[in-house]
Amino acid sequence: MSKTRSDAATVLADVRALREAEEAAAAGLLRQAVVWADLHPVVDEGLAATASHRGYDTGVPLAGEGTPAVDASCVAELAAALHCSTDAGQALLGQALELRHRLPRLWAQVHRGVVPAWQARRVAARTIPLSRDAAEFVDAQVAAVVGRIGPTQLDRLITAAILRFMPEEAERQRLAAADGRRFDIHHDTTGHQHGLAEVTGWLDLPDALDLDAAVTDGAQALADAGCQASLDVRRSMAVGELARRQPALDLTTSSDSEPATPSEGAGAPVPRPRVPVxxxxxxxxxxxxxxxxxxxxxxxxxxxxxxxxxxxxxxxxxxxxxxxxxxxxxxxxxxxxxxxxxxxxxxxxxxxxxxxxxxxxxxxxxxxxxxxxxxxxxxxxxxxxxxxxxxxxxxxxxxxxxxxxxxxxxxxxxxxxxxxxxxxxxxxxxxxxxxxxxxxxxxxxxxxxxxxxxxxxxxxxxxxxxxxxxxxxx
Structure with missing residues (x-):
């Protein structure tokens, strides 16, 4: 038993050492990316490297306001040495410059081994569009906890920082995003999907919660009626039942508690009274x-x-x-x-x-x-x-x-x-x-x-x- 524990302890020690070596190598890569950028300053502003998206030039600088421009011709060689696409090489250069020049607290923590390079790069990708003051604010706020939290919490923290520091811009973005709400149904036109249709969309959060709850109730009603399908299948069936029960909007209903009239046909599930979300x-x-x-x-x-x-x-x-x-x-x-x-x-x-x-x-x-x-x-x-x-x-x-x-x-x-x-x-x-x-x-x-x-x-x-x-x- 002691030998097993000793072997397990050795494995855990090796895992820690390998993780530390991996993080040190990633930090060193960021440092060398900045050195590469310093070796290739832009001579003509028209030849400065800009960010790409899916292979198309966006015209947006690699990093945020106040960072030095880099000659576009140097990016591809760095990317080739890394065995990655030119777009990925541009992202690395931009994020390294953002960290070095606009997020100095995070930059220092990466090279002290406190913060993994991938987390710092994630922050840098979010701050590139921000003003200098906003980036400095995010650096101060995020540096206190980055490295201790996961990616989802990190993204929430950065979003909260932006909402607080740039409320007018955040409100403009919110209203613009609301105009992008949509609900699309992609029908199978070739038979390749075996008669299934894909549904995608962007809903307001309260609407999405209500829809999710209604689908969950419908899936349970199908189970109560004897349907043996899996939960995922029953949820997809419940969406169809919702559509058949109310084919057009009825905006005059004043109560959420009254069950809808069952659709015609034997075996149709009778919905239970809705529980408010x-x-x-x-x-x-x-x-x-x-x-x-x-x-x-x-x-x-x-x-x-x-x-x-x-x-x-x-x-x-x-x-x-x-x-x-x-x-x-x-x-x-x-x-x-x-x-x-x-x-x-x-x-x-x-x-x-x-x-x-x-x-x-x-x-x-x-x-x-x-x-x-x-x-x-x-x-x-x-x-x-x-x-x-x-x-x-x-x-x-x-x-x-x-x-x-x-x-x-x-x-x-x-x-x-x-x-x-x-x-x-x-x-x-x-x-x-x-x-x-x-x-x-x-x-x-x-x-x-x-x-x-x-x-x-x-x-x-x-x-x-x-x-x-x-x-x-x-």
């Missing part, structure tokens, strides 16, 4: 005064503008519930093992996701494919007793944390353990004794000794952790 919208307190600070959507975790929230809340028939701000540092305790909804909501607002290292599964209920028997959306994570209830642990907010089912099972059966460092902060231990500190600013590996203190977070604090001052509306 709740959209959780959170606004930091400062937005109530300024109207410009971004909020976020509890259902998806995405940042949105205050203008978008106003539009959604102003729709006819919308019911708004303003809940009091929850003190997330307060300890709430109940007797017994079962976790009530108010405590589930408390820990979901505090932690926002599963708290296992690097997991980003949202902790709030999802009105999509997970429903309880009564039709209400089920929570997408379990409320885990950190100290087991049977071992004397209490059902209290300071002894509960959201864990997705996979990681809950790892903690229960596979030797993973964790304890609380503070509100929303946890120290995990793997079966082989490796430590990982998880908190609102992501995950960091702990190698011996105490976990590192949280990184200083530049103002405004609400940008990086808006859940601390939520004003949810439903």
């Amino acid at each position: 709740t959209l959780y919208l959170h606004l930091p307190a400062e937005s109530l005064a300024s109207g410009t600070a971004p909020g976020w959507v509890g259902n998806t975790g995405t940042p949105v503008t205050a203008g978008q929230i106003r539009d959604w809340c102003g729709r006819p028939g919308t019911r708004i519930t303003v809940r009091p701000v929850i003190d997330l540092n307060e300890t709430v305790t109940v007797a017994g093992y079962e976790v009530p909804e108010r405590i589930r909501e408390h820990i979901a607002l505090r932690d926002r996701t599963c708290v296992f290292p690097w997991c980003s599964r949202p902790a709030h209920p999802h009105p999509r494919r997970t429903h309880r028997a009564d039709g209400e959306p089920a929570w997408s994570t379990d409320a885990d007793h950190i100290v087991p209830f049977a071992a004397g642990g209490t059902t209290a907010t300071d002894n509960l944390a959201p864990l997705c089912r996979r990681h809950h099972r790892l903690k229960t059966f596979a030797g993973w353990s964790y304890h609380v460092l503070g509100p929303g902060r946890y120290l995990w231990r793997s079966p082989h004794g490796h430590g990982y500190a998880r908190g609102p600013d992501g995950t960091v590996e702990v190698r011996g000794g105490a976990p590192p203190a949280p990184r200083p977070r530049p103002a405004p604090q609400a940008l990086l952790d808006p859940a601390r001052q939520p004003v949810p509306t439903g």
Whole structure:
């Protein structure tokens, strides 16, 4: 047994060493890309390298405002040496220049081994279109947490930074995006798709949530009627049932609770009364005064503008519930093992996701494919007793944390353990004794000794952790 553990420990050590070598090589590649650009300054502005998209020249500079131009003739040779397309070589050069000249904090962290090069490049790709001031702002905000969080959380963080720093431009982009909403049905014209049709589209989020819930209800109704097809097949069938039940819009219906008239034909499923879909919208307190600070959507975790929230809340028939701000540092305790909804909501607002290292599964209920028997959306994570209830642990907010089912099972059966460092902060231990500190600013590996203190977070604090001052509306 000890030999197996020793072998496993050796493998884990080798994996860490290889990952560090890979990240060091990627950082070195960024550094050499900048050196290559420095060796090939542009002589004639008309010959400067510009970004391409799918092989077509866009005329847009490789990097953002204030970065040096590069001679276009040098790009292809660098790309060939990397065994990649010229477009990919342009992207590497542009992102390296963006990091070196406009995101110096991230650049330094990459070369200290704190931030993987791929994450820094992802940030650089998003900041190239921004002004110098906006890029500096993003650099300051993102550098505090990048390397500790996953790509989805990183994209949300950058979006929130842009919404806060450039609210007028963000609102213009939002309105332009709304004009791009569409719903397309691509019919099979050759028989190659065996009579199936592809459906694509872009919907407003409340409309998409309603459609998703309706399709889920329809799929369940088909199952209740005896349909043995898989869930995915039943969902596709449910869309057809929706179309046949209401072939034209009926905008005079005042109640969502009345079931539609069943379509003709034997075996047609009778829909159950619809359960209203709740959209959780959170606004930091400062937005109530300024109207410009971004909020976020509890259902998806995405940042949105205050203008978008106003539009959604102003729709006819919308019911708004303003809940009091929850003190997330307060300890709430109940007797017994079962976790009530108010405590589930408390820990979901505090932690926002599963708290296992690097997991980003949202902790709030999802009105999509997970429903309880009564039709209400089920929570997408379990409320885990950190100290087991049977071992004397209490059902209290300071002894509960959201864990997705996979990681809950790892903690229960596979030797993973964790304890609380503070509100929303946890120290995990793997079966082989490796430590990982998880908190609102992501995950960091702990190698011996105490976990590192949280990184200083530049103002405004609400940008990086808006859940601390939520004003949810439903």
